[in-house]
Amino acid sequence: MITVENLSKSFWGNTGPVVAIDDVTLDVPTGTITGVVGPSGSGKSTLARLVALQERPDSGVIRVDGFNTAALDPRRLRAARRRIGVVTQGDLLPQRTAAGNIALPLEQAGVDGPQRREKVGKLLDLIGLTDKAARYPDTLTDGQRARVEVARALVGDPGLLLADDPTRSLDSDGAAGVLTVLDRARAELGATVLVVTSDAGVVRRIADDVVLLEDGKVTESGNLLSLVQDSASQVARTLLPSIDVPKGATAGYDRVAEVVLIGFAAVGALLPEATARFGSTISVIGGGLTRVGETPVARFLLGVNGGWADQSLTWIAERGGVVRPQVGLARTVAA
Ligand SMILES: Nc1ncnc2c1ncn2[C@@H]1O[C@H](COP(=O)(O)OP(=O)(O)OP(=O)(O)O)[C@@H](O)[C@H]1O
Numbered sequence: 001m002i003t004v005e006n007l008s009k010s011f012w013g014n015t016g017p018v019v020a021i022d023d024v025t026l027d028v029p030t031g032t033i034t035g036v037v038g039p040s041g042s043g044k045s046t047l048a049r050l051v052a053l054q055e056r057p058d059s060g061v062i063r064v065d066g067f068n069t070a071a072l073d074p075r076r077l078r079a080a081r082r083r084i085g086v087v088t089q090g091d092l093l094p095q096r097t098a099a100g101n102i103a104l105p106l107e108q109a110g111v112d113g114p115q116r117r118e119k120v121g122k123l124l125d126l127i128g129l130t131d132k133a134a135r136y137p138d139t140l141t142d143g144q145r146a147r148v149e150v151a152r153a154l155v156g157d158p159g160l161l162l163a164d165d166p167t168r169s170l171d172s173d174g175a176a177g178v179l180t181v182l183d184r185a186r187a188e189l190g191a192t193v194l195v196v197t198s199d200a201g202v203v204r205r206i207a208d209d210v211v212l213l214e215d216g217k218v219t220e221s222g223n224l225l226s227l228v229q230d231s232a233s234q235v236a237r238t239l240l241p242s243i244d245v246p247k248g249a250t251a252g253y254d255r256v257a258e259v260v261l262i263g264f265a266a267v268g269a270l271l272p273e274a275t276a277r278f279g280s281t282i283s284v285i286g287g288g289l290t291r292v293g294e295t296p297v298a299r300f301l302l303g304v305n306g307g308w309a310d311q312s313l314t315w316i317a318e319r320g321g322v323v324r325p326q327v328g329l330a331r332t333v334a335a
Pocket residue numbers: 011012013018019020038039040041042043044045046047198
């Protein structure tokens with residue numbers, strides 16, 4: 001429902017113009033969670049404000065439901081803004097309960113009492129805070145308040161839910177709770193979600209698609225699981241465990257290979273099976289295990305010894321492992 005084409009935005013800094021967003025094109029596929037990740041200053045918040053239609057680009061087009069938002073009259077622009085639920089942080093009204101804060105946009109829109117109660121009840125259930133409906137914000141934890149903020153952004157049934165750094169300043173439990181709510185918004189309400197974050201863990205945990213932003217430019221984008229399979233991709237380097245190993249750690253192996261394994265079966269069984277089948281010794285020199293969504297993903301640097309070292313690696317590759325032999329690191333051996 002949202003597409004961004006050739007978007008650019010600059011600001012005047014102390015020493016001249018700062019290009020915050022530089023010719024960014026992206027598509028947020030309907031019904032998915034897209035994570036925009038990048039270092040501090042890469043333009044994430046600027047992109048979020050542009051997509052939320054809170055700020056105008058210098059050039060480029062943002063389409064909502066196919067309409068170029070630059071060409072909309074004020075009434076239609078307001079309607080387009082209502083299609084986007086923006087999660088804002090730290091601004092719950094202290095004198096209103098959790099339910100009252102979620103209901104506020106509905107009251108402002110003139111929605112009647114019974115409809116409001118039904119809607120707010122459903123959202124309290126979605127965020128797992130039905131029992132805290134009557135609590136005031138200052139009696140909730142940071143994580144619970146953050147979940148109320150997401151519910152408030154969802155109350156107008158937006159097509160797009162936009163969250164800029166939703167786990168900022170939350171502990172790991174609080175962050176996990178917010179991410180679960182974003183995931184449920186997608187799964188149960190059919191919302192399309194755009195999350196902007198500097199935390200690779202957020203993207204790993206909930207994103208279907210990923211956009212890497214650097215110096216205002218998109219350096220890589222696409223389906224997350226496809227990109228992590230390409231171990232040369234920047235996404236794989238950013239999101240998978242690193243395989244920095246001490247100098248000399250790769251010495252003494254017949255073959256050294258970087259291997260990415262995806263899924264329970266591959267992570268759990270491929271290495272022991274290859275060992276048993278070929279009688280080779282497979283050692284994990286570096287790397288580690290993580291999760292992409294619910295899927296376990298391993299990136300290892302393997303050292304393989306034995307006359308069937310090559311066959312072991314080929315066999316792993318044939319079963320879906322992504323194998324990149326590190327030719328320079330292995331000793332030459334006649335297999
Ligand atoms: N209103 C503004 N006026 C001047 N410069 C700005 C403004 N907003 C952003 N910038 C500059 O644009 C660049 C991108 O900033 P932005 O806040 O979008 O990055 P970010 O990736 O969200 O960073 P962070 O993760 O630290 O919040 C930075 O150089 C920033 O200083």
